[in-house]
Amino acid sequence: MRPAAFFADYAAKPERLLIGLMSGTSVDSVDVALVKLAGSGRVTEAELLKALDFPIPEALRSRILALSHGEGNAEEVSQVSVAVAELFAEAVRALGAGKVDAIASHGQTISHTPPPPPPHVGELGGGATLQIGSAAVLAQRLGVPVVSDFRSADVAVGGQGAPLIPYVDWCLLTHPTKARAIQNIGGIGNVTFLPPNATPDQVVGFDTGPGNMLMDRAAQWASNGDLRCDTDGKLALSVEEPDYELLEWLLEHPFLAQKPPKSAGREEFGESFYKEVCRRAQLSPTSLEQQVLRRYLPFSRGTELIPEKLVATLTWFTALSIVDAYERYLPQLPDEVIVGGGGARNPALMQFLRTKLSPVPVLTHAELGMDGDSKEALAFCVLANETLLGNPANLPSVTGAARRVTLGSVTFP
Template identity: 45%
Template sequence: MALALPVCWQRLWRGSGRWVVGLMSGTSLDGVDAALVYLEGSGRELQLSLKAFVHHPFSDALRALLLRNSAPETSSVRELALLNVRLAQLYAEAVEAVLARAGRARDTLDLVGMHGQTVYHIPEAAPCAGTSVTATLQIGDPSVLANLLGVPVVGDFRQADMALGGQGAPLVPYFDYVYFTHPTETRGLLNIGGIANLTILPANAAPEQVYAFDTGPGNMLIDALAQQHFGRPYDPDGRYAARGRIDENLLAELLYDPYFLKPPPKSTGREYFGAAFLTAFLEKANAMGLTDPHDQLATLTALTAASVYQAYARYVRTHHPFDVLIVSGGGVHNRTLMALLERYFSPIPVRSVADYGLDPDAKEACCFAVLAHELLNGVPTNLPGVTGARRATLLGKLCLPA
């Protein structure tokens, strides 16, 4: 005798739309973003309505624990196992918070899409027990979250793409494709989180025409230096950098880093642009007489903006010159960084996604709501032109509660 499916399972495949919470905790390690959206349709016909957004901050203790376990020399298998569950608990709290802000009950929620917290990303093949593999690890278990909430959860989005030879990142370009593709404009979509990634959307693009890559550091190095010099987790409005002077000689040297010179597809993270990179930067700066904290922060802020423009000039401009650059992520609030992007990209206009009806802080969380929704629609959401995978595939693992 066949068993009746639970109501929450039945709703996944019935009706014309879904209520979905998207969750994102990025390399900036500042907390969890939760976006409640109502979604209908699929692909370029997808309709998204953002109903509520919250940022659920990490405690200092949790942030320190995540930082320690994102570095091979200090990570602990025991702590990673504990964090895998603790993060799922925090994600559940974030879901409850965004539902409360929207005034909606949990039993009206159809689905949750969660990125998880990346602790290590190995996009280039590395030796392992007699062969070479690529790998990535996002913690915050989706099955734990599904059972805490009593709501189906889709997580672990990167693995399927990597199984097909892709880098598993970036993942936001599918969202950029469905939300921002324009019939006549060629658009650049720049997301500045801990890492900066750039999506190229040719006018009226088909999915196979979209490409994207991580340009390098976003806020990660800026935040780390602001913490070190000023005891602040980030540079508010870019005010500390605004008081400094960019050392153009040091900036030019930094832009010869091998990552910037490597052609796409490519992706990166804290493994590359983390503590070791910052230490090397400070050693170079001090050796060159650049000792003022404001000058150092100004130069690192310029590195983020200049590396984005250099990537555009080297790998994009010849084939797809931009009509506009649209910026999202925490970096959009850094006025010094935005002014530098405007200077480098002039006369191309630089705009916030807020000008297109989307909260710049909510974009990545909305993306993972969309990716979860599309998995249930049976729609592949990796873009091989972006990640380098051999073919398109479904992304994510569906975890169902009892």
């Protein structure tokens, strides 16, 4: 395949077909989306044609999480990167999309350490981000160009490298008369604030704090490993109130007081912090076998902690971190909030958000006719489309980058 001819042919097409691949910080599945695209920027048209939620095998998930927790060496990173690419290729084949123009692969983040504030930007030891899932392997397995490594270019010019979805929100969800907050709740929570008829430099976006990551970990603990998440919010809704003392401590997390631009990951709200939560609550994060005894394990403050209350407390933490971020850092409260990601399927979390944000309507992407589960996979198709057209797609007002840059690298088969 001749790259120059490919780029010319791609730009000349009135419509393009891309497949987006996204595996987030929860590391539970690969979101696969076939998207038909036309135009670019604010005149982008993106139609979801087909989508698939492809599970990540537990053995591979464990290896990815171990790397995310700083365990393993360079050999393990390279081997897991190939394994992730092979899984992604399998997911694309399972989708059964036929011939496409390109693959947009976010990859799997195993490390994200954004740069410190100026004047340290650009110094050795500044920002770095790493998403694995070998683009070369993926391109060879599928026989089409792969756009990957979307975050590094923004980090290279002093940006956080995240969130990147606000550009896509600006393209697709800007409203002529309403101020909107587009809240994604994956492993981490992030928000895009869109004033009416927003221009790119008016878009505000940042990570709000924890999303599902801590709730999922607590649900695994509470279910003796039987659950990956709090299905239907049943655990959180089974108790009348959270543990207020623990919740107060959680809300003192320094990330919440950090001004945007800012981004978070497992470094802030992953296993290390979960273990700190457990220490604070005098719990063992790994001892699952003594369920009856654990149910009545006391806090140091004299109250009883049942597993469901830990899940409820962490669910409230996610909800209140979002509300706190809006009150502190948005130019105004939005006219409506639109929630996507796995958190939108958690009735407990949605109930807590609606309670604290009332009277502001809290909607889901589905209520706007969008597939919220495939939103990020679709979004990376939009970003890859800009890459293949040579257009910048980061927003310095969101990431803090010194300038706009074209995101991603293109790998040919």
